[in-house]
Amino acid sequence: MNGEQPKQRQESIVYRVMHSPIFVAASGIGVIMMAFTFDALRAYLSLEGVIIGTAVFLFIVLMNLVVGNLLGKLHNQDFFDSRLEVLNNIILSNNLNWLVNQKYVQMIEMQADEVWAFAPELTYAIQPDSDIFKAIQVNLARGSRYKIFMPNTPETHRIIADYRRLHNFQPGQVQFVLVPHEEYVFHTIIVIYDPLSNNPHAIEWLPIDNLVAWLEMDKKHTGSMVGIGEVLIKRYLGDRAEDTSFVREIPRGTGKAVVIQQDE
Numbered sequence: 001m002n003g004e005q006p007k008q009r010q011e012s013i014v015y016r017v018m019h020s021p022i023f024v025a026a027s028g029i030g031v032i033m034m035a036f037t038f039d040a041l042r043a044y045l046s047l048e049g050v051i052i053g054t055a056v057f058l059f060i061v062l063m064n065l066v067v068g069n070l071l072g073k074l075h076n077q078d079f080f081d082s083r084l085e086v087l088n089n090i091i092l093s094n095n096l097n098w099l100v101n102q103k104y105v106q107m108i109e110m111q112a113d114e115v116w117a118f119a120p121e122l123t124y125a126i127q128p129d130s131d132i133f134k135a136i137q138v139n140l141a142r143g144s145r146y147k148i149f150m151p152n153t154p155e156t157h158r159i160i161a162d163y164r165r166l167h168n169f170q171p172g173q174v175q176f177v178l179v180p181h182e183e184y185v186f187h188t189i190i191v192i193y194d195p196l197s198n199n200p201h202a203i204e205w206l207p208i209d210n211l212v213a214w215l216e217m218d219k220k221h222t223g224s225m226v227g228i229g230e231v232l233i234k235r236y237l238g239d240r241a242e243d244t245s246f247v248r249e250i251p252r253g254t255g256k257a258v259v260i261q262q263d264e
Contacts, residue, residue, distance in 0.1 A: 099213055099215055100213070101212070104214075104216075105191075106131040106134065108201050109135035109191075110139060113143075114193075114197075115146045115191060115194075117190070118149045118190045118229075119150055121155070126159060133166075145174075146173065150176060150184075177248050183250070189204065190202065191203050191204075192226060195230075200226055204217065236250050
């Protein structure tokens with residue numbers, strides 16, 4: 001790092017000099033003086049010589065502009081790289097590596113064969129330009145299975161309709177379980193990837209305005225979420241956990257799932 005500082009300072013000085021008003025004005029005056037010089041030399045040089053000299057001069061000016069532009073880009077890149085390094089050091093020094101972004105979630109999603117989701121709403125799953133949407137498409141195409149627990153609200157039914165319209169999947173591959181709104185206990189989106197494998201991942205979306213971020217749970221809390229998922233599946237689905245219904249509602253107070261929409 002210390003060895004790079006003189007280089008960065010040197011590039012910064014060159015960048016400021018080449019973009020200063022004095023340098024720009026001097027360049028303009030130089031061009032005018034060169035024009036007068038060429039005009040004076042016409043009496044002593046052939047037209048071909050003047051053309052060659054002009055071409056060489058224009059080439060030098062063009063190269064000057066190109067080099068200046070490249071130095072400017074290097075300066076900006078160094079600035080952003082230094083800021084990213086500071087952020088990375090903050091994350092590592094404060095043990096914040098549990099904070100993950102959408103690209104990380106996409107990577108985990110695309111590797112999962114089974115997914116359990118507890119979601120009061122679905123946003124990225126029905127946004128075609130999001131990384132998570134693209135990951136779900138890839139996952140469904142390769143046969144991964146989804147169980148999605150949501151509160152039974154009119155908004156949920158709209159989301160399910162959008163999900164079915166936007167994604168292609170086989171019967172039984174995606175199952176929505178609609179829990180009575182007053183019984184639904186999850187206030188944020190929690191997704192468990194490969195819950196029954198030896199290495200499950202549980203990721204929770206952070207419900208913070210103007211922040212797109214997720215947190216990945218440690219092994220202890222991931223195991224707890226897998227246990228909660230197993231309890232809910234047993235309670236709500238029972239021996240019908242593996243049928244091919246697309247949407248099932250849980251009537252109030254009964255705790256037993258009722259098929260309301262069958263996969264075609």
